[in-house]
Amino acid sequence: MFELRSYLLGLALMAAIALVTWSVSAAKRDVGIVDSVWAIFFLAAAALYATTVTAPGPRTALIVTLVAIWALRLSGYITWRGWGEPEDHRYQTIRRRHEPNFALKSLYLVFALQAVLAWIVSLPLLGAIASPAPLNLLDFIGVALWVFGFLFESIGDFQLAGFKSDPAHRGKVMDQGLWRYTRHPNYFGEDLMDAVAELPKVMPHIEVPIQAGDDQVLTNMKRGYTQKEYRDLVEKIRARIPDSSIATDIIVGFPGETDEQFMETYRVLSDLRLDVAHLARYSSREGTVATRRMDDNISDEEKMRRFRMLEELQEQVVAEINKKYLGQSVEVLFEDKVKNRWKGRTPTNKLVFVESQEDLKGKILAVTVTWTGPWSMQANLAGVHSQKQLELLSL
Secondary structure, eight states, X not given: OOOHHHHHHHHHHHHHHHHHHHHHHHHHTOTXXXXXXXXXXXXXXXHHHHHHSSSOOTTHHHXXXXXXXXXXXXXHHHHHHHTTOOOOHHHHHHHHHHXXXXXXXXXXXIIIHHHHHHHHHTHHHHHHHHOOSOOOHHXXXXXXXXXXXXXHHHHHXXXXXXXXXXXXXXXXXXXXXXXXXXXXXXXXXXXXXHHHHHOTTSOSEEEOOOBOSOHHHHHHTTOOOOHHHHHHHHHHHHHHSTTOEEEEEEEESOTTXXXXXHHXXXXXXXXXXXXXXXXXXXXXXXXXXXXXXOOOOSOHHHHHHHHHHHHHHHHHXXXXXXXXXXXXXXXXXXXXXXXXXXXXXXXXXXEEEEOOSSOOTTOEEEEEEEEEOSSOEEEEETTOOOHHHHHHHHO
């Protein structure tokens, strides 16, 4: 029999918990507290269901005990992990997107939403707690699975905490211990890094657009991240995939961008030394929010000046990066022949030209780099000398 009264009381209780938690978060200006309360929703629901169902069965105490152990451990761990830390980057992003008055909006965007989701998910708890059937083999199998999952999660969190406490691991991804298999959604993105690092058919070239280096400009663009978060992401990629190349996109002259804000972009590009920067000058486009709400107040001359500054900086950076390939042997996937030279790409998407009379299209071959520039490199097929080199060797 479905215990509708108990289920509705569960919703009311979760709503009350969400309201109290929201009040605390508003005072602290940190909605991350909702993560600590997520497990408490289920503990509160289980306790309420156990005391309000018509005929509690033999498994009522068992279910409540297991939920209590799980909830208290998880809530305690998340609280300890976030103690003294700034608001989680996920909630900072939500906050930026919904200002002004985010404190009020978070009541329904975060807390009410979490409460309703927890209430829906708690329905199986009510069914198990209200069941009058005696314990059977499936109950014992369920307990065994619970013990396995509880230990797996607890040990994984313990290992991760130890890993992150070591300053030498700052910005790195833990790919050992049980955490390797406990991919919480908060860790999303690092699975993709693992795929690039470990799968031989995935090339280590990653597009990570920043668009601008100033936080206020990024907010105006509604990008949803900060300069620091972008820097941290690049650091993580390089720690996990040391030989990768990273490309970015940048727009200069976005409405309202001051010279100092532009220089933040310049400093980011100078500091990070990325392999590719796709540069563009802002131009108004019909139907966009920027066109409807912002004044395109940066002159074309100023946009071009900023564009040239970044272009010259990037030319210098890439020339220095590519110079490291000189004399090195690398693999190249050849695409097509252009002006009697074969054009191809390295695994890091570097453009390479090779002179050869053979049909190289579609082939992956080792080459030796003989010249490097900011935008391309020249090479010979491994073991093959150019005519100029043959002439020098014959002297």
